[in-house]
Amino acid sequence: MDKVVARYRNGRVVKGFTVDFTPFQDRFHIVEAGAETPQLREILVAELKGVFFVKDLAGDLGHAKSNVFDPGDWTPGRKVRVQFKDGEVLAGFTPDYLPVRAGFFLLPADLKSNTDRCFVIAAAAEKVTPISA
Numbered sequence: 001m002d003k004v005v006a007r008y009r010n011g012r013v014v015k016g017f018t019v020d021f022t023p024f025q026d027r028f029h030i031v032e033a034g035a036e037t038p039q040l041r042e043i044l045v046a047e048l049k050g051v052f053f054v055k056d057l058a059g060d061l062g063h064a065k066s067n068v069f070d071p072g073d074w075t076p077g078r079k080v081r082v083q084f085k086d087g088e089v090l091a092g093f094t095p096d097y098l099p100v101r102a103g104f105f106l107l108p109a110d111l112k113s114n115t116d117r118c119f120v121i122a123a124a125a126e127k128v129t130p131i132s133a
């Protein structure tokens with residue numbers, strides 16, 4: 001079971017657990033965390049900005065987000081900078097970005113990030129820029 005945060009383009013956030021997310025489906029389900037009675041929510045991928053696979057659903061409020069690559073980090077994939085349509089910027093490594101796909105995985109440049117990996121919804125990205133080594 002994966003801990004995920006589904007972030008919608010309109011700013012809405014759903015946190016919980018999923019077992020059925022795949023990058024090739026148009027929907028998946030989250031058992032929402034923190035509900036008195038667990039609720040299974042259907043999540044439509046087309047409405048999302050991204051699906052963030054996290055270490056902790058509470059996050060780390062004391063952590064200052066960084067998009068700086070550690071020179072000693074040899075994570076496989078291409079370095080890219082993603083600028084979302086809402087202005088947020090994420091930098092990281094992508095093993096599978098192709099402009100024609102509906103989305104792609106991104107491993108954050110910030111090694112101390114609460115996010116292990118993110119599935120970026122391509123339609124929510126303003127631009128994806130390769131970063132040279």
